[in-house]
Amino acid sequence: xxxxxxxxxIGFEPKKWREALKKLDFVVAVDLFMTPTxxxxxxxxxxxxxxxxxxxxxxxxxxxxxxxxxxxxxCKPDVEINFxxxxxxxxxxxxxxxxxxxxxxxxxxxxxxxxxxxxxxxxPPEGNPSAPYHRHEKGLLRKxxxxxxxxPSGKMELYSSLREEWGLEPLPHxxxxxxxxxxxPDLAEKYPLILSTGxxxxxxxxxxxxxxxxxxxxxxxxxxxxxxETASSLGVSDGEWVWVENWLxxxxxxxxxxxxxxxxxxxxxxxxxxxxxxxAEPSLFGAWKSNVNQLIPMGSQGKDGLGSPLKNLLCRIYKxxxxxx
Amino acid sequence: MNKKKPEFGLxxxxxxxxxxxxxxxxxxxxxxxxxxxxxxxxxxxxxTRPDGSEYLAYFPFPTETCLLCPHLTRExxxxxxxxxxxxACMKYGRIEDLAKEIGVKPRMVLWGPR
Numbered sequence: 001x002x003x004x005x006x007x008x009x010i011g012f013e014p015k016k017w018r019e020a021l022k023k024l025d026f027v028v029a030v031d032l033f034m035t036p037t038x039x040x041x042x043x044x045x046x047x048x049x050x051x052x053x054x055x056x057x058x059x060x061x062x063x064x065x066x067x068x069x070x071x072x073x074x075c076k077p078d079v080e081i082n083f084x085x086x087x088x089x090x091x092x093x094x095x096x097x098x099x100x101x102x103x104x105x106x107x108x109x110x111x112x113x114x115x116x117x118x119x120x121x122x123x124p125p126e127g128n129p130s131a132p133y134h135r136h137e138k139g140l141l142r143k144x145x146x147x148x149x150x151x152p153s154g155k156m157e158l159y160s161s162l163r164e165e166w167g168l169e170p171l172p173h174x175x176x177x178x179x180x181x182x183x184x185p186d187l188a189e190k191y192p193l194i195l196s197t198g199x200x201x202x203x204x205x206x207x208x209x210x211x212x213x214x215x216x217x218x219x220x221x222x223x224x225x226x227x228x229e230t231a232s233s234l235g236v237s238d239g240e241w242v243w244v245e246n247w248l249x250x251x252x253x254x255x256x257x258x259x260x261x262x263x264x265x266x267x268x269x270x271x272x273x274x275x276x277x278x279x280a281e282p283s284l285f286g287a288w289k290s291n292v293n294q295l296i297p298m299g300s301q302g303k304d305g306l307g308s309p310l311k312n313l314l315c316r317i318y319k320x321x322x323x324x325x
Numbered sequence: 326m327n328k329k330k331p332e333f334g335l336x337x338x339x340x341x342x343x344x345x346x347x348x349x350x351x352x353x354x355x356x357x358x359x360x361x362x363x364x365x366x367x368x369x370x371x372x373t374r375p376d377g378s379e380y381l382a383y384f385p386f387p388t389e390t391c392l393l394c395p396h397l398t399r400e401x402x403x404x405x406x407x408x409x410x411x412x413a414c415m416k417y418g419r420i421e422d423l424a425k426e427i428g429v430k431p432r433m434v435l436w437g438p439r
Contacts, residue, residue, distance in 0.1 A: 202346050203346065214350055214353045215350070217353075218349060258371060
């Protein structure tokens with residue numbers, strides 16, 4: 001597992017992921033920090049941050065070199081770990097070194113890693129097919145070199161002939177999500193609020209950064225945003241701890257009463273765990289108590305295999321009564 | 326007691342404050358104040374207007390702790406919060422110069438330190 005925190009980060013129904021991880025013979029985790037997920041690893045390799053490694057950034061423009069500014073003992077960049085592994089899997093690996101790999105990635109630019117490093121960054125030269133506008137007019141998008149888009153008809157297809165061939169709805173359309181008051185009125189009766197998640201925190205990126213004191217100070221608790229009317233009908237005030245519950249369980253969040261959400265929905269913060277708490281099981285840095293993903297079912301993608309009910313589940317909310325818990 | 330008027334201040338154009346708190350973090354990094362003590366704090370203001378519509382705004386409020394980063398301004402740099410505001414909401418300068426800019430658009434505040 002490489003910089004992945006599926007117990008507290010992206011995994012739905014994370015207790016199932018715990019069971020899956022426990023079934024594996026040998027688990028290696030590569031990460032910057034100890035997380036709930038690294039608790040299941042037999043070996044944890046400390047990864048180098050971007051300040052501690054040489055690399056290239058070749059997506060979008062400009063082309064850039066990442067230059068190592070410092071070293072921390074015992075930490076290795078992901079690319080070096082992967083390179084060592086690749087050499088074991090394939091003794092005839094075409095690259096001799098990580099720098100050779102960078103040179104290969106960069107070869108279309110006419111520069112090698114050393115040269116890019118000296119330049120620091122570079123824009124594509126005039127007329128390079130990676131950058132110009134109106135590429136469809138110049139025949140730069142299609143394999144046959146003809147003007148047009150890379151579709152069977154060469155046109156921009158609002159009616160997608162490829163999707164039709166694959167047995168999917170060819171036109172843009174609306175499909176009712178699997179757990180709403182319309183698709184599941186039986187559930188909505190018991191869980192009347194729309195449960196939405198994924199609001200970005202100004203302090204954190206997804207499940208990261210909870211252990212950085214300055215950032216944690218800005219956004220200390222996992223919150224659920226509730227409209228003032230809804231909060232008042234539930235008898236909940238700003239700053240009170242509430243349970244967010246559905247058929248998969250209940251999780252604890254701090255109410256943030258705000259007009260930023262509609263009265264019929266609540267917005268639950270995601271990616272929460274508590275690096276300051278006990279890491280060993282059963283606590284797992286508090287990963288089971290305020291993790292909205294425990295309320296999100298696995299396996300409910302759309303027909304295309306895409307999408308999940310992150311924004312439109314159902315829940316109910318009630319106050320946490322500390323003496324009763 | 327020194328009752329000198331403040332010479333330098335901040336012009337805060339809070340219309341474009343997104344509530345990102347980068348100014349608070351910049352201030353925290355610049356000084357070593359205790360948790361909760363900051364030279365600047367971002368406040369969120371929510372109101373229902375008389376016509377029933379909702380109003381949500383953010384305001385970066387320089388607190389009593391703010392010294393306007395003299396160690397930086399002396400060297401010709403901006404105070405940490407001004408430097409790190411991604412929405413360029415704040416401008417540092419002589420109060421008499423900043424005063425000429427206030428009123429060119431709505432939702433601006435001119436602030437002088439203690």
